Amino acid sequence: DAGVTQSPTHLIxxxxxxxxxxxxxxxxxxxxxxxxxxxGQGPQFIFQYYEKEERGRxxxxxxxxxxxxxNYSSELNVNALLLGDSALYLCASSFASQGAAxxxxxxxxxxxxxx
Amino acid sequence: xxxxxxxxxxxxxxxxxxxxxxxxxxxxxxxxxMWYRQYSRKGPELLMYTYSSGNKEDGRFTAQVDxxxxxxxxxxxxxQPSDSATYLCAMRGNAGNMLTFGGGTRLMVKP
Numbered sequence: 001d002a003g004v005t006q007s008p009t010h011l012i013x014x015x016x017x018x019x020x021x022x023x024x025x026x027x028x029x030x031x032x033x034x035x036x037x038x039x040g041q042g043p044q045f046i047f048q049y050y051e052k053e054e055r056g057r058x059x060x061x062x063x064x065x066x067x068x069x070x071n072y073s074s075e076l077n078v079n080a081l082l083l084g085d086s087a088l089y090l091c092a093s094s095f096a097s098q099g100a101a102x103x104x105x106x107x108x109x110x111x112x113x114x115x
Numbered sequence: 116x117x118x119x120x121x122x123x124x125x126x127x128x129x130x131x132x133x134x135x136x137x138x139x140x141x142x143x144x145x146x147x148x149m150w151y152r153q154y155s156r157k158g159p160e161l162l163m164y165t166y167s168s169g170n171k172e173d174g175r176f177t178a179q180v181d182x183x184x185x186x187x188x189x190x191x192x193x194x195q196p197s198d199s200a201t202y203l204c205a206m207r208g209n210a211g212n213m214l215t216f217g218g219g220t221r222l223m224v225k226p
Contacts, residue, residue: 004158033212042121042203042216043159056211090158094212104214106151106158 121217
């Protein structure tokens with residue numbers, strides 16, 4: 001079975017530009033979460049979507065937005081890019097949203113470089 | 116102070132050694148505890164998943180959770196050079212999906 005897929009693998013943007021990152025969850029999984037991982041640090045939670053609704057938001061500015069589609073894939077958008085947005089953006093997929101024990105599986109990430 | 120603390124290392128051990136990796140946390144609401152392995156420039160790979168206190172074993176890996184001390188551990192037996200990676204602890208509560216990660220410990224296993 002295919003795991004979590006993300007695209008693109010790597011991209012380079014200029015300050016002030018906008019970027020869209022894409023994620024396809026594991027087949028059958030309905031929840032997608034986005035994380036930002038700055039080099040040398042652990043991932044930080046940005047958003048969670050379940051059944052196309054936002055279920056959680058981390059401490060990130062409004063320049064960050066996301067959505068989930070009927071097929072459970074998701075997009076993360078970042079506007080007005082700053083140098084500090086340079087990071088590995090990770091998507092995590094899970095079957096459930098909360099409560100019961102379940103695992104979250106991560107994709108390979110999209111490495112964003114802002115110059 | 117961070118909610119989850121993890122020694123960044125690097126931790127260097129000879130092949131075959133027993134490795135002990137640890138995290139401490141401050142939020143008593145955390146109920147689910149995970150260990151992920153991350154190779155350079157790759158996504159985290161789920162290694163172990165435990166609920167509440169106790170031990171869980173899977174092959175060469177053993178995860179321990181002590182909620183009374185807010186302390187979790189991952190033990191790797193018979194370590195191999197292929198185990199060289201960054202190990203991330205992560206945890207969450209019952210409400211929502213958000214994982215809180217430690218900063219990761221870099222492990223190097225030398226042949």
